[in-house]
Amino acid sequence: MGKFYFKDNGRVVNAVLVWAYAQFGVTGQQWFGPVSGVLMLGVLWAFTATVLRAANMSVPRGLPLLIASMVTVLFLLGSPNTYKTFYWPAASVSHTLPPVLACAAAIPVLRATSRRGAAFALLAVFITGGVLGMLSEETSVVVLAVLCCALLLTSRLIQQGRRRHLRSCCAAGIVGVSLGTLILYTSPGSLHRRETKHANSMLDPHSLLASLRVFAYITFECLTTWQYLGAIAVGFLLGLLARHPLCRLSPGRNEALLAASSVCVLVVSGYLCTVITYPVFGNGVMGSTRLWNDYLLLYIFFLVFVGLLGARVWRGRARRNAPAVVIASVVCVLVCASLATSLGSLESDMAVRARSWDRQDHWMSARAAAGAQVLPYRRLPISKMTEPFAHDGRTKWPAACVARYYGVKRITRAAELP
16 A cells, blocks of 8 residues: 555555455456456446436336346446456556446435435445545546536435435535545655656646547547447336336426436546546547546446437337337347457457466566576567557566566566467
């Protein structure tokens, strides 16, 4: 923790999560993806069921799990670079886990029915906000945007009896995130990172304009990725199969206000996240899809809501729902089949690299144990991961990391595996 706080980036909670899987060595790296994936699915399942319950929507058994599964699949596997988004623990703890953790904090808020439950929800939101603030700057920005928007809309969208509770929880979350972010931002590690990465220039007019251009590219990529139709399709199924309160079949003013507010939150938070990351990564933000995850989960849930509204329009005009149910189900199957195909290709690449890495690791460990101080290393790139000697050797730190891992002075570039 001290290294993260005083030198690396100031993310104390990030340090705890890295320690949690790094203490198991290679095994921890291998099992991080499956274990975190199951945990995220469980959280999103509970979150989905809680939201539907809070909205007084009666749905068939199993539908909340279907919605959560589709959201999880798109969030973890729909990225152009699934390896970095999901399988690489270092990226996952900073950009993939935090949005799901924010969803977990909303569960006790929506389920609280007693004074004790409301107090627990208030404490949970405050603590989770502080944790997020010390874990991910970008997710903190998204959470602050969502909470501020929710605070403004409570008088229009929430019944009188629940307004005070939800406003208190939003305020507690805002205070918690702000305090956590302040601790992170003022840490020596964060200051060192901003100085070395020239991140203090994020408010420079050139940086702001470049961030706008980059965010426009990211927006276009998200809007034109056809697999996200799966979120609209599963939302459409929800709208067709759910029994709505007050028998209202067509979207009303509240739904339109919620949709417009969601778009504003997505645009504002997404752009601010790009402003934060652009000074560090430059135009690389366009290709570093893991950095999109901080607001991508919100985008996917928004698409589910769009599908729900579309289904309610359909139910108000069409006589039969069966054809629409079949079409939406087929879209969900096609999306999952497409992602499974790309995942199979990635699995093959990972297996080949794993065998090569094991062979090289065994040889280099044996040589280091025998007293060698300089070792040859063959690059084993996968999914645009940064390897030693990348960019014609201009990137120095990966080689230093490998040398430190094996306890030698330096490594040299090898053309073939030993």
